[in-house]
Amino acid sequence: MNVVYSRGYQNFYGRDFLVTPDVLIPRPETEQIIDTVLDLAGKSYLPGVKPNPRVLPEKPIILDVGTGSGCIAITLALELPEAKIFASDISEAALEIAKKNASKLDASISFIISHLLEKVNFTPDVVVANLPYVDESWDWLDKKTLSEEPAIALYAEDHGLALIKQLIDQASNRQIKYLILEADPCQHDAIINYSKAKKYTLLKTAGYILSFEFQAI
Numbered sequence: 001m002n003v004v005y006s007r008g009y010q011n012f013y014g015r016d017f018l019v020t021p022d023v024l025i026p027r028p029e030t031e032q033i034i035d036t037v038l039d040l041a042g043k044s045y046l047p048g049v050k051p052n053p054r055v056l057p058e059k060p061i062i063l064d065v066g067t068g069s070g071c072i073a074i075t076l077a078l079e080l081p082e083a084k085i086f087a088s089d090i091s092e093a094a095l096e097i098a099k100k101n102a103s104k105l106d107a108s109i110s111f112i113i114s115h116l117l118e119k120v121n122f123t124p125d126v127v128v129a130n131l132p133y134v135d136e137s138w139d140w141l142d143k144k145t146l147s148e149e150p151a152i153a154l155y156a157e158d159h160g161l162a163l164i165k166q167l168i169d170q171a172s173n174r175q176i177k178y179l180i181l182e183a184d185p186c187q188h189d190a191i192i193n194y195s196k197a198k199k200y201t202l203l204k205t206a207g208y209i210l211s212f213e214f215q216a217i
């Protein structure tokens with residue numbers, strides 16, 4: 001068995017999260033989602049670096065779509081205590097692990113079972129998402145290692161972009177102001193072009209992470 005699943009936990013942004021084969025093992029590249037949100041909140045995540053001005057409301061509503069272990073949502077709840085944090089997933093088994101992590105780390109999160117935004121009946125200020133984006137045909141994949149993680153957490157149709165595009169459509173229809181996505185850098189140009197047509201302007205890329213702002217006109 002994968003050494004992380006045998007150990008039962010993985011560190012993310014300085015905290016240990018329970019992991020089982022029902023959830024993706026949190027990856028270091030995903031930590032930049034946290035830095036990106038802190039940046040929007042006018043908080044410095046690097047010692048000695050002056051933060052950018054805050055663009056988020058005083059008490060922002062943030063939704064983590066495809067929360068898995070809950071690592072993103074829980075970290076945001078602990079780093080941004082003024083925010084109201086929601087976390088959703090299509091997998092009930094994953095949500096059970098995320099709930100255990102929230103309780104273990106004493107984070108206040110509201111959980112929703114949903115396909116993307118389907119069951120989300122409010123408009124968050126920020127949506128963050130590390131959705132499945134792996135294209136099964138990529139020849140550099142270590143399929144043996146990945147086979148221990150849930151396929152529902154990894155793979156997507158349309159060159160890995162199917163769920164990301166659906167989320168961009170849904171977010172654009174609801175005019176969600178900030179959208180922060182993780183994808184392989186080889187997919188970034190396609191995502192930026194798709195988002196532009198849906199009124200999302202790229203703010204920045206940081207490693208695997210893209211951040212967008214909705215602009216109605």
Ligand SMILES: C[S@@+](CC[C@H](N)C(=O)[O-])C[C@H]1O[C@@H](n2cnc3c(N)ncnc32)[C@H](O)[C@@H]1O
Pocket residue numbers: 023024025026027030065066067068069070071072088089090091094114115116130131132133152153154163
């Ligand atoms: C790449 S994992 C990310 C997990 C966690 N957020 C992280 O960064 O470690 C993707 C997650 O999206 C969930 N997921 C897959 N399809 C989904 C859908 N249609 N709607 C909502 N969540 C979905 C999976 O169950 C999985 O937990």
